Amino acid sequence: xxxxxxxxxxxxxxxxxxxxxxxxxxxxxxxxxxxxxxxxxxxxxxxxxxxxxxxxxxxxxxxxxxxxxxxxxxxxxxxxxxxxxxxxxxxxxxxxxxxxxxxxxxxxxxxxxxxx
Numbered sequence: 787x788x789x790x791x792x793x794x795x796x797x798x799x800x801x802x803x804x805x806x807x808x809x810x811x812x813x814x815x816x817x818x819x820x821x822x823x824x825x826x827x828x829x830x831x832x833x834x835x836x837x838x839x840x841x842x843x844x845x846x847x848x849x850x851x852x853x854x855x856x857x858x859x860x861x862x863x864x865x866x867x868x869x870x871x872x873x874x875x876x877x878x879x880x881x882x883x884x885x886x887x888x889x890x891x892x893x894x895x896x897x898x899x900x901x902x
Contacts, residue, residue: 802851803851806847806850806851806854809850809854811850811853811854811882812847812850812851812854815846815847815850819843819846819847822839822843822893823839823843825897826839826897829897829900829901830900831896831900835896838892838896839893839896842889842892842893845885845889846882846885846886846889849881849882849885850882852878853878853879853881853882856874856875856878857875857878857879860874860875
C-alpha cells in the first residue's frame, strides 16, 4: 500500500467536504442538523435515540454530497439541456427529498413522545 497516496486521499475527501459546505442545500442541512442536535440535547435523548439521530444526519450529509456530485458530473457530461440529463439530476434530488422526508418522520417519532 502506498501510504502517501492513502494520506493524500484524505486531503481530497476533506476538500470535498469543504466544497459541500459552500452549497446552499448542504448549508440548510447543516442548520437543520444543528437545530436537531440542540433539541436532542435539551430533550435528553437516550443513547439509542442519539445513535439514530446521528446516523440520519450523517446519511443526509452523505446523500446531499452524492447528489451534488451527480449534478456536477451530469453538467460536465451534458452542458446542453438534455431530457436524460434532467432526469438524472431530478432523480438524485428526489432521492435526497425522500430521505429527508423519512428522516423527519423518524425524528418526529423520537421527539414528539418526549415533548407531549
